[in-house]
Amino acid sequence: MSKIKVAIIGCGSIAIHRHVPEYAANPNVELVAFCDLNKEVAQNMANQYGVSNVFSSHNELLMNVEVDAVSVCTQNVDHAQVSIDAANAGCHVLCEKPMATSIEDAEKMIEASKANQVKLMIGHNQRLMPPHVKAKEILASGKIGKPLTFKTTFGHGGADSWSIQGQDTWFLKKDKAFVGAMGDLGVHKIDLIRWLFDEEVVEVAAFVETLHKDSDVDDNATTLLRMKNGALGTMAASWTYYKGEDNTTTIYGENGVLEIHDDPHVQVIVKLIDGSIERYSVGAIATNEAGGQVASGVIDEFVSSIIEDREPSISGEEGKKSLRVVLAALKSAESKTFVTVE
Known part of the structure; x- marks a missing residue:
């Protein structure tokens, strides 16, 4: 099976210490793009992992790079919209917690994942x-x-x-x-x-x-x-x-x-x-x-749910x-x- 092409949206500490190293360690994953509102931060991550695609806009990333899945590691108020946009682009979504700032937004995230037949997992490690x-x-x-x-x-x-x-x-x-x-x-x-x-x-x-x-x-x-x-x-x-x-x-x-x-x-x-x-x-x-940065297990569970085509163990419904x-x-x-x- 070809590797799952993953993009990281939001390149702060949770991406640096958890998401990215755990993706890099997973043999079924290829990191293909980094995005952050501060493009320099994204560029630093891309340089470290040998990735050429760097963006400051997640929509530009989704329009210009072939991506199978994303990790949403943005500021909390952007979790919902970025997740919805990624799902609408046909990407599986792993979103950090709290998944949204309202139940209405959480439900929109779940609806978008169902409508586009993609996985939605929340990072409750x-x-x-x-x-x-x-x-x-x-x-x-x-x-x-x-x-x-x-x-x-x-x-x-x-x-x-x-x-x-x-x-x-x-x-x-x-x-x-x-x-x-x-x-x-x-x-x-x-x-x-x-x-x-x-x-x-x-x-x-x-x-x-x-x-x-x-x-x-x-x-x-x-x-x-x-x-x-x-x-x-x-x-x-x-x-x-x-x-x-x-x-x-x-x-x-x-x-x-x-x-x-x-x-x-x-x-x-x-x-x-x-x-x-x-x-x-x-x-x-x-x-x-x-x-203290032992593997969280979140990335491996997310990747496995994609490969096995099953509901992630920590679903959007659970996050809600x-x-x-x-x-x-x-x-x-x-x-x-x-x-x-x-």
Whole structure:
């Protein structure tokens, strides 16, 4: 089979550290074009990977280069339109999260992918990380019994410490990002909990605030979540964990507790009420810290879904469900009320 011709639209840190290296490592892929609003950034990536097609407009790219699939790694407010344009050009689409800034735009993305018979996948990489895969297996086995409560957190020093633009990053600007830590990190953990429990979030209460960054989007979000099966839990997303990243989850069941750690040696621990303890070393959680760039699995899953002509495991519909919870949390924070997730 001929290689899948892939273009990268948006050449910031997530493209530099995740998408592009993972495409380059996949034997079924040929990188054919780079695009960024800052053409120099795109040119630097093209030079590094020996690619001749460089653009500052995604529409020009789609009109001038033969492309089978794209990664949409743009600022959040452009995710939907770029994805729709790519789908209408007949390209499979892998879009970073949050997939859109409204449910209406998310639905337009899904409709465009269906109308053009192309794949749409959202980059919720937490589902594919080995500790989370193992945790889901343990939950499904019934080992800890019915899950009753949980806590999950994802935090680091902030998008300004991760972005190639530093303090001037679009992540800190509402007109480009739409939402801050809640959309950057919180949506990951919401998606993870939905997937681990195989349940939807039905009610949310949230604080979504700017505590420390010079930004007009939130740098911290703390939410209370009620799952459809009645389980209760908290989700914290933060850009002010300045001492280091925290990407951990704990689930308390009727027969024990399941702990997921971002530890390089032991990532999953099960402690049962009979006193027994099980420890699993299954592979690290990918982090944004130096030395933490293990493969996310997202690119390989996207490529496999194209080759096998099947729905990606993290579909547009799944991305929309997680986005819906984020939007409910924003509504809760604004109204200072509990909000039912539609």
